[in-house]
Amino acid sequence: MESVKITNGKSPILQLKAVSGSYSPGSYAVNRVTTDIYANTITAIMGPSGCGKSTLLRAINRMHDLYPHIKTTGEIILKGKNVLAMDPMEVRRMAGMVFQQPNPFPTMSIYDNVLAGYKLNDIRLKKREKDDIVEQSLQSVGLWDEVKEVMTKRGSFLSGGQQQRLCIARALALNPEILLMDEPTSALDPISTNKIEELLLQLKEEFTIIIVTHNMSQAARISDNSMFMYLGELVEHENTTQMFTKPQNKRTEEYLTGVFG
Amino acid sequence: MNYPKITYTGWRKGKDKTAFVLVCLFSLITMFPLFFILWDVVSKGYKNFNLRLFTEVTPSSMDAMLARMNGEPIPGGILNGITGTVLIVGMAIIFSVFLGLFIGIYLADNRGKRFAGVVSYLTDLLQGMPSIVIGIITYAWIVKPLSGYSALAGSVALTIMMLPMIVRSTEETLKMLPVAYKEAGLALGSSYTNVVFRILIPSGFGGIFTGILLAVSRVMGETAPLMITALGASVVNWKVMEPTSAIPLLIWDFYNDPNLVELIWSSSLLLLIVIFLLNWIAKIVARKWKV
Numbered sequence: 001m002e003s004v005k006i007t008n009g010k011s012p013i014l015q016l017k018a019v020s021g022s023y024s025p026g027s028y029a030v031n032r033v034t035t036d037i038y039a040n041t042i043t044a045i046m047g048p049s050g051c052g053k054s055t056l057l058r059a060i061n062r063m064h065d066l067y068p069h070i071k072t073t074g075e076i077i078l079k080g081k082n083v084l085a086m087d088p089m090e091v092r093r094m095a096g097m098v099f100q101q102p103n104p105f106p107t108m109s110i111y112d113n114v115l116a117g118y119k120l121n122d123i124r125l126k127k128r129e130k131d132d133i134v135e136q137s138l139q140s141v142g143l144w145d146e147v148k149e150v151m152t153k154r155g156s157f158l159s160g161g162q163q164q165r166l167c168i169a170r171a172l173a174l175n176p177e178i179l180l181m182d183e184p185t186s187a188l189d190p191i192s193t194n195k196i197e198e199l200l201l202q203l204k205e206e207f208t209i210i211i212v213t214h215n216m217s218q219a220a221r222i223s224d225n226s227m228f229m230y231l232g233e234l235v236e237h238e239n240t241t242q243m244f245t246k247p248q249n250k251r252t253e254e255y256l257t258g259v260f261g
Numbered sequence: 262m263n264y265p266k267i268t269y270t271g272w273r274k275g276k277d278k279t280a281f282v283l284v285c286l287f288s289l290i291t292m293f294p295l296f297f298i299l300w301d302v303v304s305k306g307y308k309n310f311n312l313r314l315f316t317e318v319t320p321s322s323m324d325a326m327l328a329r330m331n332g333e334p335i336p337g338g339i340l341n342g343i344t345g346t347v348l349i350v351g352m353a354i355i356f357s358v359f360l361g362l363f364i365g366i367y368l369a370d371n372r373g374k375r376f377a378g379v380v381s382y383l384t385d386l387l388q389g390m391p392s393i394v395i396g397i398i399t400y401a402w403i404v405k406p407l408s409g410y411s412a413l414a415g416s417v418a419l420t421i422m423m424l425p426m427i428v429r430s431t432e433e434t435l436k437m438l439p440v441a442y443k444e445a446g447l448a449l450g451s452s453y454t455n456v457v458f459r460i461l462i463p464s465g466f467g468g469i470f471t472g473i474l475l476a477v478s479r480v481m482g483e484t485a486p487l488m489i490t491a492l493g494a495s496v497v498n499w500k501v502m503e504p505t506s507a508i509p510l511l512i513w514d515f516y517n518d519p520n521l522v523e524l525i526w527s528s529s530l531l532l533l534i535v536i537f538l539l540n541w542i543a544k545i546v547a548r549k550w551k552v
Contacts (some may be wrong), residue, residue, distance in 0.1 A: 120451030
């Protein structure tokens, strides 16, 4: 298929070139996806179950390396560097990830959870630096006022929505180039979901966000651009308003209007 | 269609009752041995269960006989056994935890691989190995080449016995942790080693620690493998390469010495108390550290 392009005058922060992902030889969960992602935008990846949206997202930070049977091919250029040729640990420091289930590390305090990225990378910080990073990261996810008195409690002490914001803070603490979110609100209640959505709209001032969502209205509410995937192919990548009002592709239209999916 | 009529008759009720009573009865019977052991050990052991037991080494048979003839208490304790058990089991803990953790991590993370399957199978075999066989093997490996019985040889025998239990508990605990912890750690750019040692092991600490405690309480009373490796000693020994005593070895000695036979019960009581304590701590840790 043809490459789909969105431009807003800047050069892309992330370029996907014929990216494919395969769980078994000969079959492709993601099939030759080519597109560009621009800085300080929120891009939603939508599509029915099994269309390859999570597979595509997890290819970007090399999570597939954990499972040797999954093969990723093509080129993924993050800030001018080819992700697939880089050291995966370096890639993952540049691309933060937030998972579907909030997963703060259960044995660490809230404070240590925010700093987990530094600890796990054996980066030693001074007390001042630590305090600054923790405060700033928690401020940016709107959790600082809620947890500043209980910093030594375990991460699992918080509510589900707070835990998820803690996980976002943990990813932000490493100051990543891009934030990858795999259905980050699907395990949360509507109020927590709403908070996270508002948070994402603030965060895009500083970060670039790619969010996989099965929730079309969520994509419509928060994303600048939307990608629609179907059977492993990128069907359409378009300005969100444009896609929801005048989809270019028939399958996109059918999905958005509930004919399938 | 006519379905058969199902009635709850007196006969069926009676059968039901009988089964229930039998189940309760048999459950009670399984508890009897433990009660009798406790009763025997406590009632016969409390007499010599005093400070002396912990502060003095085993008396010679002659001294004990003289004391007995004069109607005095046995002039000594089992300090040499207590320190020996601490030394031998302590070293065994270090060896087996170190080895067992690594094997357990490997098995938990490499399910389905051929080599992991072999290791897993051999671990099961090791678990079923008679302790005297392990003792003899250790004798051939350590005692013979180093030409002498030693605490080290004893601890190697106990290590081999503890290893399968620690491997299994580590493996099972790590398998039960959500894969999300591992992925979250790696997604932060961590190395695999750091994820294992800073996230997975601490998260599974309760299960792993419980496994270690239960393994310790199992080997603590082992006598057979120690007889042909650590041998025993009548003095307090902290030297790794010297023959060393242990509480179960002393119990065996007391059994063979009519002048010291009284000490069997207090030594057994001490061993039982320690093992109960370990089991109790294991239960609490398992409950408190649930993730």
